[in-house]
Amino acid sequence: MANISWKDYEKRVPDDHFFYVRSCIRQTFFPGAETALLNILRNELGKDVFEDSRHTTCTGIGYHSDIIPLETIMTMVARQLSLMTEAGYRNLLVSCVTSFGIYLEMLDMWKHFPEKLEQTRDALRKTTGREFELPQSVVHASDVVFHFRNEILKRSSVRLMNCKSGEPLKVVEHVGCHYAKIFPHEGFGGAEFPSVLSGLVESWGGTVVDYPERRHCCGFGFRHYLIQENRGYSVSNAKVKFESMAPFQPDFIVANCPGCAMFLDKWQYTLAEMTGKTFSAHGHGIPVLTHEELAGLMLGMDPWKLGLQMHQVQVESLLDKLGILYAPIEKYRLAGVDIKPPARPSVLMV
Amino acid sequence: MTSLLNELRSDIRFVEGLNACMSCGVCTAICPAAAYFDYDPRKICLEVQSADENTLKDILSSEEIWMCGQCLSCKTRCPRGNTPGYVIQVLRRLSQESGLFVNSRLGRQQLQIKRTIGHSILETGYCVHPRLVKPELHPEQGPVWQWAVDNGEKLFPHLGSNYYKPGNGGVRQMDSETLAELRRIFEETGAIRLFEKIEKAMETAGSEVVSASDFK
Numbered sequence A: 001m002a003n004i005s006w007k008d009y010e011k012r013v014p015d016d017h018f019f020y021v022r023s024c025i026r027q028t029f030f031p032g033a034e035t036a037l038l039n040i041l042r043n044e045l046g047k048d049v050f051e052d053s054r055h056t057t058c059t060g061i062g063y064h065s066d067i068i069p070l071e072t073i074m075t076m077v078a079r080q081l082s083l084m085t086e087a088g089y090r091n092l093l094v095s096c097v098t099s100f101g102i103y104l105e106m107l108d109m110w111k112h113f114p115e116k117l118e119q120t121r122d123a124l125r126k127t128t129g130r131e132f133e134l135p136q137s138v139v140h141a142s143d144v145v146f147h148f149r150n151e152i153l154k155r156s157s158v159r160l161m162n163c164k165s166g167e168p169l170k171v172v173e174h175v176g177c178h179y180a181k182i183f184p185h186e187g188f189g190g191a192e193f194p195s196v197l198s199g200l201v202e203s204w205g206g207t208v209v210d211y212p213e214r215r216h217c218c219g220f221g222f223r224h225y226l227i228q229e230n231r232g233y234s235v236s237n238a239k240v241k242f243e244s245m246a247p248f249q250p251d252f253i254v255a256n257c258p259g260c261a262m263f264l265d266k267w268q269y270t271l272a273e274m275t276g277k278t279f280s281a282h283g284h285g286i287p288v289l290t291h292e293e294l295a296g297l298m299l300g301m302d303p304w305k306l307g308l309q310m311h312q313v314q315v316e317s318l319l320d321k322l323g324i325l326y327a328p329i330e331k332y333r334l335a336g337v338d339i340k341p342p343a344r345p346s347v348l349m350v
Numbered sequence B: 001m002t003s004l005l006n007e008l009r010s011d012i013r014f015v016e017g018l019n020a021c022m023s024c025g026v027c028t029a030i031c032p033a034a035a036y037f038d039y040d041p042r043k044i045c046l047e048v049q050s051a052d053e054n055t056l057k058d059i060l061s062s063e064e065i066w067m068c069g070q071c072l073s074c075k076t077r078c079p080r081g082n083t084p085g086y087v088i089q090v091l092r093r094l095s096q097e098s099g100l101f102v103n104s105r106l107g108r109q110q111l112q113i114k115r116t117i118g119h120s121i122l123e124t125g126y127c128v129h130p131r132l133v134k135p136e137l138h139p140e141q142g143p144v145w146q147w148a149v150d151n152g153e154k155l156f157p158h159l160g161s162n163y164y165k166p167g168n169g170g171v172r173q174m175d176s177e178t179l180a181e182l183r184r185i186f187e188e189t190g191a192i193r194l195f196e197k198i199e200k201a202m203e204t205a206g207s208e209v210v211s212a213s214d215f216k
Helices: A002-009 A026-030 A031-044 A062-064 A070-087 A097-112 A115-127 A141-147 A151-156 A197-204 A228-248 A258-275 A291-298 A314-322 B002-009 B012-017 B026-028 B032-036 B041-049 B055-059 B074-079 B084-098 B110-124 B139-150 B152-158 B175-189 B190-205
Strands: A016-021 A091-094 A137-140 A170-174 A252-255 A288-290
Touching: A002 A062, A002 A151, A016 A070, A016 B032, A016 B190, A026 A031, A026 A258, A062 A070, A062 A097, A062 B110, A062 B139, A070 A091, A070 A097, A070 A115, A070 B175, A091 A097, A091 A141, A097 A115, A097 A137, A097 B012, A097 B074, A115 B175, A141 A151, A141 A197, A151 A197, A151 A291, A170 A197, A170 A228, A170 A258, A197 A291, A228 A258, A228 B032, A252 A258, A252 A291, A258 A288, A258 B002, A258 B139, A288 A291, B002 B084, B012 B084, B026 B041, B026 B074, B026 B175, B041 B055, B041 B084, B055 B084, B084 B190, B110 B175, B110 B190, B139 B152, B175 B190
Parallel strands: A016 A091, A091 A137, A170 A252, A252 A288
Antiparallel strands: none
16 A cells, blocks of 8 residues: 555656756856756767757746746747657756746646647747647656666766765755645655655765755745845745754755755855854855766766856865865866966855 | 736636635745745735735735745645645736836836846846856855856856857857747737836836726
């Protein structure tokens, strides 16, 4: 009986043939992560991943900050699906967690209100001459990494363990709200037992930190971050999480949402500047990785090609624990030229 | 005058978002915005269900409807399967369409969002891109982001990004036909109309308070 119930928390992920849509936030703050995902899928695992340069934003950030009407975002989603249809793909692979929620929401509304689907088809036809088919599957990039976690592990000599002590690393996993809180059945583990990141951590040798505010929002809040004077909301919610996780002394944080990963990294700097406090024993902060970056490190990719020098909380302490070799001199060498490093924060250690 | 309640009911998110609410308050208990602001989604759902036009006018003019952070944690937890976050989306839509949003300080911020995110979408095809996140407006991003922006021409291509050039990849320059399609979609489906309403309502904001009776 228990096994039958547990199936409700499983999700089917296709083994191959994906149509990839990028993320506004991820391509801005973690450009190396999207590159790494495509490298892993295409070159390490031999998968077919197609990208059409004509795909645009889904407009999700504008929708959740209320300047994009429902009918507009429905038609924008339809246009992305028309590109997928044109290319002959049916499996949508989504980089962004906001977009992932948007695609699922539009599909859900079209199912409940078929007249809206027809109106959307009409609007797309009228404005672009395009037609579209509904996808057979919608998966987030972290679903795919989770799906192929054992294949990645087989190719890896890295384990999420302290290479000196042999102890498993303590990992905070932060699952973006729009991954499974809106449509729980579309995420591994649903909203109650999200396993898309904890499953990765445990499969790869780490332990997951179960702290009181584990499922609290990172604090993005859309309009609350976009408007400068509202950012107190965002930083306060992030502080709630840091205060809650810090006593467990996590070795790093992994997040599947690009916004969450960025905020959990950058707000540690901001809070240190505001309060003089950091959330790690030696003042360096808690390193934050995206799931693609973590998978890239597992597969031996160069940290400075993954873009880890774009993180405000420095990652060297984590690389040292993992026993990953890196060339410090390459960190700020771009196109063969040594670039002046970033300025040092006044509190957060670098 | 069109009934505000009928306007709410004409939006499928309202139909999906509010049925048989028993006012248990679980949405407020889980809500990050309720912990930060003087904000109570349970109270808003109660007031909306009153179906009283004057109450609805007050809600549409209020600060409260702009406090939700759209995390949608309420959708997960509501024992009736309701989504107060969807109700908020509809209230915000109607507040902007009626012009009542200019009566609240938080509501008036929609102009700034329209002029940043809205314009970015039309001009670049992205809600957000590196050049939009200007370090002088984002001190919270810290010195590494300043460094990334200063060295973007070398850094982003080093990480596989196309960085404002035509072709595939991240931060690529959108082709003109793609942007033209996007604009036609915005014109056909109401986004441009909403942008114009926000601008027009803000032109009069401050000189007079907008009345719900102006709503047609």
